[in-house]
Amino acid sequence: MLETPHHKYRPFAPVNLADRTWPGRTLQAPPTWLSTDLRDGNQALFEPLDVDAKRELFALLCAIGFKEIEIGFPSASRADFAFVRDLIERQLIPEDVTIGVLTPARGDLIDRSIEALVGARRAIVHVYNAVSPVFRDVVFRKTKAEVMAMAVDATRRVRALTDRRPETQWVLQYSPEAFSATELDFSKAICDAVVDAFKATDEARVIINLPATVEVATPNVFADQVEWMHRHIARREAVVLSVHPHNDRGTAVAAAELAVMAGAERVEGCLFGNGERTGNVDLVTLALNLYTQGVAPGLDFSRLDEIARTASRLTRLPMHPRHPYVGDLVYTAFSGSHQDAIHKGLCAQRPGAPWDVPYLPLDPKDVGRDYQAVIRVNSQSGKGGVAHLLEAHYGVVLPRRMLIGLGAAVQARADETGGEIAAAEIWRIFCDHYLKDSETVRYHGYDLDTRADGHHVRLRLAIRGRVVHYEGCGNGPLDAACRALPGAIRLCHYEERAVRAGSDAQALALVEVADPEDGQTVMAAGLHENLVTASLMALVRAWAGLALSAAIGAETGPHAVLGADGRA
Template sequence: MSASITPPFPAGASEPHAPAWNRQRHSPMPSHRYSDVFSRVDVPLGDHRRWPGRRLTAAPLWVPVDLRDGNQALAEPMSPQRKRRFFELMVAMGYKEIEVGYPSASQTDYDFVRLLAETDLAPDDVTIVVFTPARRDLIDRTAAAIRGIRNDVVIHLYTATAPIWRDVVLGRSRNELRELILGGGRDVLEAAGDLPNVRFEFSPEVFNQTEPDYVLEICDAMTSLWDASPDRPVILNLPATVEIATPNVYADQIEYMDRHLDRRDSVILSVHPHNDRGTGVACAELAMLAGAQRVEGCLFGNGERTGNVDLVTLALNLHTQGIDPMVDFSDIDGIRTTVEECNRIEVHPRHPYAGSLVHTAFSGTHQDAIRKGLAEHRSRATAEGRSESEIAWRVPYLPIDPADIGRGYEAVIRVNSQSGKGGIAHLLEAAHGIELTREEQVELALRVQQHADATGGEVTAAEVLGILRSHPARKAQPID
């Protein structure tokens, strides 16, 4: 269905039947040029979906693709030294399957795969993934790159399958593209099928915009061709290559495949969400509810356009639900520094969990709640005779204990003109061991706010102490 070429309402017009309290008006944005997802692809589950009633109870198999997909999105691709440093970081964190490159795309990628073949850089329990399009010469070069690798290896074959890609990019009908993909599958089998440590992965790129019956047909044909079995399972990776819908639609598409695939016990169902709508994390989480067992993504969400799904956020989201993410983030600042230096892209200060400001409160009401929550946490640990790191975490406004990821509490509360007495009292207690009565807190907070309004900036603990000392009538006492 094509989109209307005439806007249904002129700019500035009100929405018919809108309630009186909604005074919004139609914008001049040409939204009429676009069609919704339901006009572009069937979403077949209807009212029979099961995923909404499920809960996440375990981590999936994480597969970081920073060294291939993430690297392809960098203005300056990683040097061999940066690739190696990033790989060693991911191994140290506990990742057990890592996509290391696109060996037919560049000499650097080819050489890095050969480095893994010729050294002990990859521990025995780490599976190496390499990426190739369905083209014989590129498949042969990929197979040459992995020869001699002692680790388990996955050869990842991909081809775009969505109608617009078939029509505009590839110029092939459904049947013609099916034969091209199966031909690539046969080439992979011929090039590396004799290697006992090699398994296969297929990605119908732009899965989320492909007809469900067609992608199911191709995936079943590939698992049959590659003789998928429980002992040698095939990975079917179903990417949301370009996000076009709300996350529930992707979950419906994944559940449809989960329920209809042949040889389901011989398939590892994988997802690879992108973040074009800003909902990559939600897509991955709902896809896991819908049957996905494996998730491809990048640390901190690097990737083309708005990036791949962020594996850091996904893993720590599980951690905050009491689920072991099976990856170690206990030195989040060290991880962030390494990734920033390898990618040469800074992590945003408000990035979930890892940003420099994510555990910081400036608001007075937030500061008061956090201060009281931290005090209660310390008291409860003392009462239970246990370490603060062992007892249940329930501090308001902080969904995770900063100590879990290697951070202290110094920057949890910072003071500016928006801050209140609780935050100022916390700063004095934490930095100088000074405790104030409530009345003293109220009076000092007023003076600190006046100072902050006058300067327009943040107020340090030293400045707060100076303001306190400039009024010697205060009866502040050091904490015993």
């Protein structure tokens, strides 16, 4: 058992921001997105990407719509340096995409980073140094003044080197690493000094990136920190305020959303949340969260499964089946009550109307999914799931009473197998229960004539191996058949459907008949290319299921009896 942790872990102090404004705001527009899959994401992989894989991932990020992409850490890796040069020299960077690289606040590493970017149309030089107390006191053993000097000296060096290469449009980005664990007044002071050192203007703004390098508090605390900086940073008009949330507490998406409400204009993260430890903020989830609130995210995830497969193949990271929006099971319901609600919601949803389907916050079709996997049946399911699968895969909508009976049969099969019951198996169970002839009575054929007094039908049945025929007249084929069959059965219910099977579409007839003496009812179905044939097959099967059919023997009263070979 975990002991009471108060002696070991200290709760993070809240921000004194009594007049915070972010709780009353809503997200109205997307932030500027930066993908760091090729830098932060790549350095967190078991096996970093090779050049071919990096090229493919870069092309994917461009196709999705990212306009800012951090492509590497060229001062730390020959492979990263070579990749940056490869993109620039082979002119693989679209005109509207800005690349960026990361460098520590060290002179020689800054030099190497800018060398890697020579010839780029537009580039972000992202400089960072850690500024929190534990880094100052334990890792660097430097004073606040010395830590600030590191950042300012690095900024001046970047400015001097980039001024010599005016052919590139240079953007400085500065990150006070471990911002979320740093005193706000010191974060402000060091960021103000960087903005001044780079001589930022309204037209040439500096990106100040506030990283939750490690999540140390709840998302509302991070939002308060961001709003405090948004209000107090000295030259706000010369700053693009950015955030880089990590997911140590599992709340990076919430932290990013609240940070944007609090004044952040830009968000850094990775596809599907890849990154160190528990990962960076998941940009797919964040973007689609905006989308479901009616805000166009500016990123194209309409082919989300293809994006996920490509990312998983390149990174060798599996996709959890419950991953928001993209997991194999996130649009799937096994629970009977969920299935019933989803099925009814999909039936009620009208084209062009606002999406309003229970348990589905996103229309699966918007991200390239269909509805076939929305409902899957197992032992936890009910008739709603059975109904949905039959309709989705076969176009068949069953009457409620028939659906209740089929649902019980499917439930029994699921309990027996302990696994999932696919649509094809449900159809087989339906066929076994409603499309199967009895051992005693089998449909053999019919003749139909239309006369002045109505429809005349001559039914041929095989009863206990002998073929007999029954004749009757009525106002339609079914009415005539009911009058022809012994027992004066009553037709309670009749429906017809077309079973989807391409060019081999067949008619499905569904009937319920009753014994007028004891009120017993039986439901059955018939499937045939011809609707009348399907209807008569269903009627005969239902009649055969009644108790009165068991009393029928070789003698058939006034009706003619044919031989076993079918001849009179």
